[in-house]
Structures are given as structure tokens and as C-alpha cells.
Amino acid sequence: WFTSQPYPLESPNPTYSDEEYADVDWDSLGFGLMATDYMYITKCCEGQHFEEGQLSRYGNIKLSPAAGVLNYGQGLFEGTKAYRKENGRVLLFRPEQNAIRMKIGAERMCMASPSIEHFVHALKQTVLANKRWIPPPGKGSLYLRPLLLGTGPVLGLAPAPEYTFLIYASPVRNYFKEGSAPLNLHVEENFDRASRRGTGNVKTISNYAPVLMAQTTAKKRGFSDVLYLDSATKKNLEEVSSCNIFIAKGKCIATPATNGTILSGITRKSVIEIAGDLGYQVEERAVGVDELIEADEVFCTGTAVGVAPVGSITYQDKRMEYITGSGTICQELNDTISGIQTGTIQDKKGWIIEV
Ligand code: COI
Helix, strand or coil: EEEHHHHEEEEEEEEEECCCCCCCCHHHCCCCCCCCEEEEEEECCCCCCCCCEEEEEECCCCCCCCCCCHCCCCCCECEEEEEECCCCEEEEHHHHHHHHHHHHHHCCCCCCCCHHHHHHHHHHHHHHHHHHHCCCCCEEEEEEEEEEEECCEECCCCCCCEEEEEEEEEEECCCCCCCCHHHHHHECCCCCCCCCCCCCCCCHHHCCHHHHHHHHHHHHHHCCCEEECCCCCCCEEEECEEEEEEEEEECEEECCCCCCCCCCCCCHHHHHHHHHHCCCEEEEEECHHHCCCCCCCCEEEEECCCEEEEEEEEEEEEEECCCCCCCCCCHHHHHHHHHHHHHCCCCCCCCCCEE
16 A cells, blocks of 8 residues: 555654754755655544554555545645754644644544544654754744545545545745745635635635635735635635734734634634733634724734734735834734744743654
């Protein structure tokens, strides 16, 4: 089944010492895929539980042409990051939240899913096996991409008879080509991202290809990405293709409530909590597109994106500009959450797991 030899779990990475780094130009990392050493993989039949899997050399997997994921999009993905501390320790940020989200998504998509403990254990194994690919402190992180796929063959529309849980990894830094510079968003009016009672709130792979057309068009026009409105009224903000959105005015921060169409981002949830602790009034509610006119700041949150400032939003040919840079709420939140994630700020919330 594997295209390469399975690798035993007991000795994850014998070839490389704990201190060794992969041969990477750490200063030029973006968000491109870099093949690392190992991936974690396990599979199970429909109606059964996932058994502990194994590490295998990173490489292609064989799939039936009739696999549920290929034919009917029965698949979920997650994203989380591992960070290297100055003292060499490796940290994961709230990985159980990814496990919970995958479990909820799997129920929605009629898929078997790994237990929370299994998911976190598998993440740790993947991180340890690829330790030399974790960037030095301050240079980025190791992005972990858990996948849950319907890999069994189906011809008629039905849940696949077999599922695969897989995790691969890639070192990353800035998601957008803008680096840490402010993003310029365009409000999308021709396409919707999600509909009421659809799957907008789960991380199914089938939510992502449909945004590519609007994104590509916007990028050609010089925008960083697009901001979606709710499909029912076109009056409220939803999210950006790959991340959640927040607006700020004075000491008040608002973000669209997760009403079933919006992905419940782990960075979103953490930023809401941190902002409350820092004394901001945080509201999860319908955020009108007209509120973009009065906002002082707008920012995006996501695992890949981090907490990213938005410099402008264009809606119906009107460009609105926002405060960015030092002294902003966005920067304060970004500094706080990334400090917790990288271990430079003490984690008082139990969010960090040492691998
Ligand atoms: C993440 O932020 O980890 C995501 O999964 C978004 C993806 C489009 C890169």
C-alpha cells in the first residue's frame, strides 16, 4: 500500500541528531511546500476505529481511481504549527482543538475519525520525525497538515468503505507574498463561499477549490485575497478565502459569529480570548459590510496567516484604508499570540504542549 517502506515508531529519526538542521535557506521561507523526511499514516474501514499508524518516508500514496475523496470530495484537512524554542524544545499550540474540529467535521462528512489522543500523538510523532525541518527560533515554524480522506472505492454516491488519516509537514513562514506587510482585500460579490446549513463551518477540502476563481481574479487585479459576504443577504462579512476576519473601532473588536457558514478558527478563538484579557470589548455577531467604512483597523486570523493586518478593503469600487503598524490592536494581538506560541510569553492558559 505504501510507495515507500513503513518506518517503525520506536526510533523516529535515527539518521539525524537532535540538534541537526535540514539544509534550508531559513531566511527565504514563504508558504511553499518543502518535502520533509516522514509522514504519519494509518487507515481504517468504515464503521471501525483507527488503529495507531506508522511513520513512513514522505512520498506519494496510491489511491483507487474510485476513492471517495477523488470522486465525491469526502475529505477534511487541518493545519497547525510546531515551533522551536531558543532552548531547543519544540512546542505545539492547542493541537487538541484541531483534533476536535476534525472530529466534528468527520461527523458532518460521514467519515471515521481518529480520537483526540490519537490525533495529538500522531502530530507529536510527525514533529519528532521531522525535527530537523523546524526552522530556528524567529524564522518560522513547521506547518503540519493532517488529512482525513475517504480512500476506499465507491461508484454510487455513498460514504467510502475505507478512510486514511495522514499527516505531513513543511517548514513555513509568511503565508502571503506581502510577507508581514498589510493585505489589500477585495469584497467578492460574484461568488459566495458558503451557504446556510452547508459545510462552511467544517474544514472540508470541498470548501477550498471553489474560492480559487475569485481569488485568482482578485490577485490578477493586485489584491491579496477576497473577503466574502454572507450568501443570504450580502450585507454581512463572512471570511477571507483562507482565514477569519476582525474589525476594530476604539477599544471594541468585532468578528462574524460562527453561525454555521464560518470556519471556527483556532487562532480566531484564541485571539478573542486574548483580546478580552487585554481589556478589549470583543463581540461575535453579524458584522455589516457598511461597518468597514467606520472601522479603525481590520485584521485576519488563521493558522497559516497568523494575525495579519489589512491595509485596505475595496468594496463596489470604493477603497477604504485602515491603520496598520506599531501601536495597533492587530500588532498587540499578534505579538501576544505569537509570543505564547513560540514560548517567549508564558502560557498561562495551558494552550502549549511540549513535544
Ligand atoms: C490554515 O490556516 O492552516 C489553513 O488551513 C488555511 C489554508 C488555506 C492554508
